[in-house]
Amino acid sequence: MSAAVDLAIVGAGPAGMGAALEAARHGLRPVVLDEHGAPGGQIYRNIEGVTRDRPGDLAVLGADYGAGAALVAAFRAADIDYRPGSAVFEVGSGGLGVLSDGVARRLEAREIILATGAMERPVPQPGWTLPGVLSAGAAQTLLKASNLVPAGRVVVAGSGPLLFLLAWQLAEAGVDIAAILRTSPRGNLWRALPHALGLVGNPDVAKGLGWIRALKRRGIPFLEGVTALAAEGDDRVERVRYRRAGGETVLPADTLLLHEGVVPNPQLARASGAAHDFDAARGHLAARHDDWLQTSLDGVALAGDGLRIHGAKAAPALGRWAALGCLLRLGRLEAATAERGRAEARAEVARAARPQAFLHELYRVPDEPMTPRDDDTVVCRCEALTAGEIRRALALDVPGPNQLKAFLRAGMGPCQSRMCAPTVARMFAARDGRGVTEGDHFRLRPPVKPITVRELAEMQDLAAD
Amino acid sequence: MSDARFIVIGGGVVGAAISYGLARLGHPVTMIDGADDAFRASRANFGLVWVQSKGLGKPDYAAWSRRSAALYEDFRAELEDESGVDCAYHRPGGVTLALSDDELEEQVAILGQIRGEAPAGEFEFEVVERAQLDNMLPGLGPEVVGATYSAHDGETNSLFLLHALHGAFQRRGGAYVQGHHVTGIEAAAGGGYAVSTADGTVHTGDRVVVAAGLGNQELAARVGLEVPVRPVQGQVIVTERADPLLSMPTLNVKQTREGTFMLGASQAEVDYDITTDAAVLKRIAARNLRAFPFLSDLRVVRSWAGLRVMTPDGFPIYDQSPSHPGIFIATGHSGVTTAAAHAYVLADYFSKGEIGAELAGLSSARFHVQA
Amino acid sequence: MFRRRAAPAATVTVRLDGEAVAAAAGDSVAAVLLAAGADYRRHGVGGAARAPFCMIGNCHDCLVEVDGVANRQGCLVTVAEGMRIRRMRGKPVLAT
Ligand SMILES: Cc1cc2nc3c(=O)[nH]c(=O)nc-3n(C[C@H](O)[C@@H](O)[C@H](O)COP(=O)(O)OP(=O)(O)OC[C@H]3O[C@@H](n4cnc5c(N)ncnc54)[C@H](O)[C@@H]3O)c2cc1C
Ligand SMILES: Cc1cc2nc3c(=O)[nH]c(=O)nc-3n(C[C@H](O)[C@H](O)[C@H](O)COP(=O)(O)OP(=O)(O)OC[C@H]3O[C@@H](n4cnc5c(N)ncnc54)[C@H](O)[C@@H]3O)c2cc1C
Numbered sequence: 001m002s003a004a005v006d007l008a009i010v011g012a013g014p015a016g017m018g019a020a021l022e023a024a025r026h027g028l029r030p031v032v033l034d035e036h037g038a039p040g041g042q043i044y045r046n047i048e049g050v051t052r053d054r055p056g057d058l059a060v061l062g063a064d065y066g067a068g069a070a071l072v073a074a075f076r077a078a079d080i081d082y083r084p085g086s087a088v089f090e091v092g093s094g095g096l097g098v099l100s101d102g103v104a105r106r107l108e109a110r111e112i113i114l115a116t117g118a119m120e121r122p123v124p125q126p127g128w129t130l131p132g133v134l135s136a137g138a139a140q141t142l143l144k145a146s147n148l149v150p151a152g153r154v155v156v157a158g159s160g161p162l163l164f165l166l167a168w169q170l171a172e173a174g175v176d177i178a179a180i181l182r183t184s185p186r187g188n189l190w191r192a193l194p195h196a197l198g199l200v201g202n203p204d205v206a207k208g209l210g211w212i213r214a215l216k217r218r219g220i221p222f223l224e225g226v227t228a229l230a231a232e233g234d235d236r237v238e239r240v241r242y243r244r245a246g247g248e249t250v251l252p253a254d255t256l257l258l259h260e261g262v263v264p265n266p267q268l269a270r271a272s273g274a275a276h277d278f279d280a281a282r283g284h285l286a287a288r289h290d291d292w293l294q295t296s297l298d299g300v301a302l303a304g305d306g307l308r309i310h311g312a313k314a315a316p317a318l319g320r321w322a323a324l325g326c327l328l329r330l331g332r333l334e335a336a337t338a339e340r341g342r343a344e345a346r347a348e349v350a351r352a353a354r355p356q357a358f359l360h361e362l363y364r365v366p367d368e369p370m371t372p373r374d375d376d377t378v379v380c381r382c383e384a385l386t387a388g389e390i391r392r393a394l395a396l397d398v399p400g401p402n403q404l405k406a407f408l409r410a411g412m413g414p415c416q417s418r419m420c421a422p423t424v425a426r427m428f429a430a431r432d433g434r435g436v437t438e439g440d441h442f443r444l445r446p447p448v449k450p451i452t453v454r455e456l457a458e459m460q461d462l463a464a465d
Numbered sequence: 466m467s468d469a470r471f472i473v474i475g476g477g478v479v480g481a482a483i484s485y486g487l488a489r490l491g492h493p494v495t496m497i498d499g500a501d502d503a504f505r506a507s508r509a510n511f512g513l514v515w516v517q518s519k520g521l522g523k524p525d526y527a528a529w530s531r532r533s534a535a536l537y538e539d540f541r542a543e544l545e546d547e548s549g550v551d552c553a554y555h556r557p558g559g560v561t562l563a564l565s566d567d568e569l570e571e572q573v574a575i576l577g578q579i580r581g582e583a584p585a586g587e588f589e590f591e592v593v594e595r596a597q598l599d600n601m602l603p604g605l606g607p608e609v610v611g612a613t614y615s616a617h618d619g620e621t622n623s624l625f626l627l628h629a630l631h632g633a634f635q636r637r638g639g640a641y642v643q644g645h646h647v648t649g650i651e652a653a654a655g656g657g658y659a660v661s662t663a664d665g666t667v668h669t670g671d672r673v674v675v676a677a678g679l680g681n682q683e684l685a686a687r688v689g690l691e692v693p694v695r696p697v698q699g700q701v702i703v704t705e706r707a708d709p710l711l712s713m714p715t716l717n718v719k720q721t722r723e724g725t726f727m728l729g730a731s732q733a734e735v736d737y738d739i740t741t742d743a744a745v746l747k748r749i750a751a752r753n754l755r756a757f758p759f760l761s762d763l764r765v766v767r768s769w770a771g772l773r774v775m776t777p778d779g780f781p782i783y784d785q786s787p788s789h790p791g792i793f794i795a796t797g798h799s800g801v802t803t804a805a806a807h808a809y810v811l812a813d814y815f816s817k818g819e820i821g822a823e824l825a826g827l828s829s830a831r832f833h834v835q836a
Numbered sequence: 837m838f839r840r841r842a843a844p845a846a847t848v849t850v851r852l853d854g855e856a857v858a859a860a861a862g863d864s865v866a867a868v869l870l871a872a873g874a875d876y877r878r879h880g881v882g883g884a885a886r887a888p889f890c891m892i893g894n895c896h897d898c899l900v901e902v903d904g905v906a907n908r909q910g911c912l913v914t915v916a917e918g919m920r921i922r923r924m925r926g927k928p929v930l931a932t
């Protein structure tokens with residue numbers, strides 16, 4: 001059995017790097033595990049490669065992207081045991097299950113920080129399983145990591161601040177965007193306005209407005225108040241249909257990029273058994289945590305967008321905050337020092353996250369399409385289960401999602417309910433005429449990353465039995 | 466008295482099969498069930514409808530298992546008609562693989578004894594040599610020395626079975642009350658019984674069936690029955706789907722109609738703990754990989770731990786309360802295997818008000834400590 | 837349908853359904869398939885055409901056979917010289 005390490009951090013995005021740097025600064029060498037081959041996380045994906053091989057594209061991807069280079073360089077330079085290509089499939093009983101190069105290993109750790117980031121909110125639309133329909137973030141990832149852009153007629157649809165950044169980056173990269181369809185209900189603006197106080201002159205808000213202006217200057221049609229969005233075609237998307245101002249429109253399209261904001265990726269934290277609540281204002285599950293960002297599990301903390309969506313700028317500070325708690329519990333820091341560091345981190349997070357409340361209201365996703373009206377809309381992509389099939393089972397007064405899973409196999413496929421859990425939760429709440437709760441979400445079990453039977457059978461460093 | 470109003474406590478496969486059977490006979494039935502996160506062996510099992518190895522030293526139970534298996538295909542078809550859900554039962558026979566001569570010898574001895582205890586000709590099995598086994602199952606590992614085979618055995622998708630039972634029950638007019646924890650059973654003022662739940666709701670009925678899995682001990686004690694059930698944990702691994710390969714279930718590995726492989730199962734007395742344990746899962750994966758090396762590169766999609774509802778001797782308990790006539794208990798392991806008998810035979814006994822004599826050996830009296 | 841904006845700095849050659857295909861070093865397998873054309877895979881449940889949706893490891897719609905192992909997540913596997921990639925047509929067929 002291997003000796004325990006002091007601190008293991010999952011994720012080498014801005015939050016994980018921030019946490020690792022803080023630990024290193026205090027003389028502790030953390031292990032950082034990330035399934036990707038290079039540091040950066042989602043926002044700074046392939047920042048080293050772009051800087052090295054195609055520096056001209058730094059302008060295309062924008063100043064916020066380029067800003068990641070310094071953080072990544074500091075991370076590389078520090079005394080950190082960084083292990084790329086390592087997928088963490090389990091967290092529990094004082095350690096982690098790590099898969100790399102086809103070998104599963106158990107790593108014991110006294111303290112663990114999960115900095116696993118966010119995912120785009122999965123929102124089922126008719127036809128969203130057709131090839132050619134991708135999340136907008138997927139297109140961005142392809143641009144950053146492989147310099148690929150969608151060809152032909154590209155339609156972008158959805159809501160949320162990232163939508164405009166992604167559209168702007170694609171336009172800068174030479175993509176001809178046929179239209180941007182905005183799905184956020186107009187009423188959202190009124191609910192959001194009270195949160196707008198103090199945002200005048202906020203640089204992030206100004207930046208967002210700048211992207212919108214730049215896109216409009218290119219003559220890209222911005223269509224507000226779009227509903228009943230659907231992708232159509234045989235074997236791949238050919239058309240996008242939508243309703244707006246009472247009329248229905250069909251646009252020819254080769255690619256449809258969808259985006260409805262980002263939510264914490266709850267998979268690893270939930271499977272580890274950390275307590276979560278449903279945050280109704282933000283519309284997603286959020287882990288319970290203490291003042292050091294420690295979850296309900298001793299020695300397991302969360303940081304970054306995996307904790308709450310505070311954005312990339314707040315992520316390193318959240319990482320530092322969580323790391324300070326670990327250092328304190330490990331007896332590596334004086335309480336006063338840790339608390340001072342936390343106060344600084346907290347202020348930085350507050351500053352960076354100032355627009356979030358406004359943005360959450362502005363881009364709140366309406367019940368439709370989260371409770372798809374159309375019976376034929378696929379909700380569980382893996383098992384190809386439709387909203388109609390789910391509704392029929394719900395009508396048997398199924399007590400909750402785990403019984404539904406048993407009845408239909410919903411959430412039982414390889415994605416392990418990542419793509420359908422939020423929708424299923426909303427459908428339960430809608431059936432019962434109440435708000436969504438934590439109990440409306442599937443129970444998750446390890447492994448949360450694909451591990452083969454052989455890898456499991458040959459798992460190393462397990463306690464002898 | 467086919468209009469007797471029944472209250473069934475428990476909506477797992479035992480409660481649901483009995484509820485369906487009663488509704489089918491025309492009884493008004495209310496099935497009261499716990500919340501979504503209650504312990505439910507019915508959502509955590511292996512889905513075998515298994516006869517070989519059942520009932521060693523208890524021929525009545527062995528016969529009961531065979532009887533259920535014999536009813537199962539009609540049961541499947543009827544449930545599909547009524548609910549639209551096919552629980553994928555089939556009976557190609559089943560095998561228990563042996564990875565050593567010792568294992569094989571032990572199995573053969575047990576099955577031989579069960580055969581000896583059964584009426585002549587009612588239970589048959591075969592010892593299958595390795596060469597012959599290769600014609601029955603593809604891709605066996607070199608360590609497999611042989612197997613026992615019984616034509617009585619089959620398998621179902623026990624999750625779809627639960628779905629089908631709930632659907633068919635409600636289609637028959639049964640009332641389902643979920644998310645309620647039964648806390649009291651008492652004689653009602655005007656005759657019959659009052660069943661109350663934690664939130665204060667009271668349901669009244671002429672008769673009550675206690676089929677609440679691990680909740681049975683406590684509930685049965687209220688009506689003077691000793692039902693010593695305890696949790697025995699079992700962990701299971703499920704892989705992603707693959708093209709059909711195994712046409713027949715084995716005791717520890719089977720392929721579902723969807724194409725997933727189920728790998729089972731551990732046994733541990735860990736009280737009410739349903740967390741999976743990497744060391745246990747590793748052992749399950751390793752053992753079954755020796756049996757079927759082709760599983761090697763399949764990805765594990767899920768693993769879980771479930772709690773078996775276990776009696777001291779492993780056999781079920783069927784009984785009627787002596788102090789509260791009309792209150793019945795049905796519980797025990799292998800509730801999937803016995804589901805057809807529960808729906809067709811046991812429900813009929815409960816309807817008639819008396820449990821058939823052939824089940825007398827499964828009453829709770831066997832656990833009464835003699836003073 | 838995706839196109840490359842510029843020739844990659846370094847290339848590797850992979851086998852896509854037996855054909856030699858040039859890929860950028862560092863590409864994900866999914867990116868290689870998306871750049872190679874429209875057809876990605878057939879779903880193992882129902883047989884519909886499917887292709888990557890999220891590209892960061894969540895949706896599992898980028899599944900592909902890599903070096904003989906079925907159902908690898910194409911978006912998380914980086915290409916290597918000589919890698920054998922096969923488009924999947926439904927469920928994997930196991931070799932016994
Ligand atoms: C597709 C996508 C694109 C985005 N693009 C932008 C953008 O351009 N600008 C912006 O401001 N915000 C963007 N965001 C929002 C994003 O959440 C940022 O705020 C920021 O990346 C969050 O930083 P983080 O460190 O919390 O998480 P991330 O940057 O997401 O980093 C998490 C890291 O954890 C790793 N990881 C996750 N699970 C495991 C596991 N089980 N095992 C091993 N490793 C694991 C991941 O590989 C990843 O590298 C994007 C989000 C998404 C989902
Ligand atoms: C790993 C494993 C593998 C198995 N494999 C097989 C197999 O291959 N073949 C086979 O035949 N059997 C198998 N079994 C056994 C089988 O699953 C069980 O015998 C069967 O599911 C028991 O069903 P049940 O309805 O009695 O209990 P449960 O499924 O546990 O259901 C009990 C129900 O009662 C409810 N309840 C409890 N207390 C109360 C209360 N106070 N008020 C209201 N409701 C209450 C609960 O909410 C629950 O829904 C296996 C079991 C396990 C764990």
